[in-house]
Amino acid sequence: MPFHQEVFTWKKIKYVDLEAKIIESELTYLIRKNVLWPHIKDNNYALPIDKNPETFHLGTFYKQQIISIGTFIKEKHPNFDCEKQYRLRAMATDKKYQIKGAGKCLFLKSIELLKNKEIELLWCDARIKAVPFYESLNMNSLDKVYNIVNIGLHKTMYLYIT
Numbered sequence: 103m104p105f106h107q108e109v110f111t112w113k114k115i116k117y118v119d120l121e122a123k124i125i126e127s128e129l130t131y132l133i134r135k136n137v138l139w140p141h142i143k144d145n146n147y148a149l150p151i152d153k154n155p156e157t158f159h160l161g162t163f164y165k166q167q168i169i170s171i172g173t174f175i176k177e178k179h180p181n182f183d184c185e186k187q188y189r190l191r192a193m194a195t196d197k198k199y200q201i202k203g204a205g206k207c208l209f210l211k212s213i214e215l216l217k218n219k220e221i222e223l224l225w226c227d228a229r230i231k232a233v234p235f236y237e238s239l240n241m242n243s244l245d246k247v248y249n250i251v252n253i254g255l256h257k258t259m260y261l262y263i264t
């Protein structure tokens with residue numbers, strides 16, 4: 103049974119009320135602005151790869167509102183040998199709805215879609231604060247910690263999905 107169809111209540115949102123779907127990139131801008139990149143001053147929340155044909159964007163819907171977002175890009179990380187890799191970027195949940203299962207719902211949907219594309223590895227540059235979230239989804243991390251300007255410390259996290 104797909105994750106979002108499990109019928110039980112957890113932290114005030116029923117999983118049955120959460121659904122992750124492919125969305126247009128523009129629908130990610132509000133959460134990108136509010137949660138991820140409040141330092142941006144020019145109102146440009148687009149990423150250069152948003153419209154690449156291989157890129158897809160997911161949104162978790164709750165009562166017809168998008169409460170969590172993530173962007174999936176075909177991109178190889180130099181530390182991993184396998185050919186078929188995707189990178190997760192700009193993953194965030196609306197502050198009001200964090201720790202209620204919306205990010206997990208989105209992540210599990212992405213794994214379903216990436217498996218269909220026969221992708222072998224998903225990786226991301228994870229903010230240190232978000233590492234426990236990715237660990238809860240079975241991602242591993244490389245040891246190195248690095249700084250990204252305006253955002254802070256990060257680790258590379260990855261999951262083999264085949």
Ligand SMILES: CC(C)(COP(=O)(O)OP(=O)(O)OC[C@H]1O[C@@H](n2cnc3c(N)ncnc32)[C@H](O)[C@@H]1OP(=O)(O)O)[C@@H](O)C(=O)NCCC(=O)NCCS
Binds near residue numbers: 194204
């Ligand atoms: C990190 C983030 C995307 C997680 O999304 P979310 O919708 O809040 O996460 P979920 O509710 O689906 O959590 C799934 C699991 O991760 C755990 N988790 C999520 N965030 C966590 C945190 N900061 N610390 C510890 N555990 C966390 C949850 O407790 C849950 O665990 P469980 O399944 O064992 O109960 C969200 O908190 C967020 O937007 N943070 C700010 C922006 C950010 O850091 N984005 C990541 C950029 S790399």
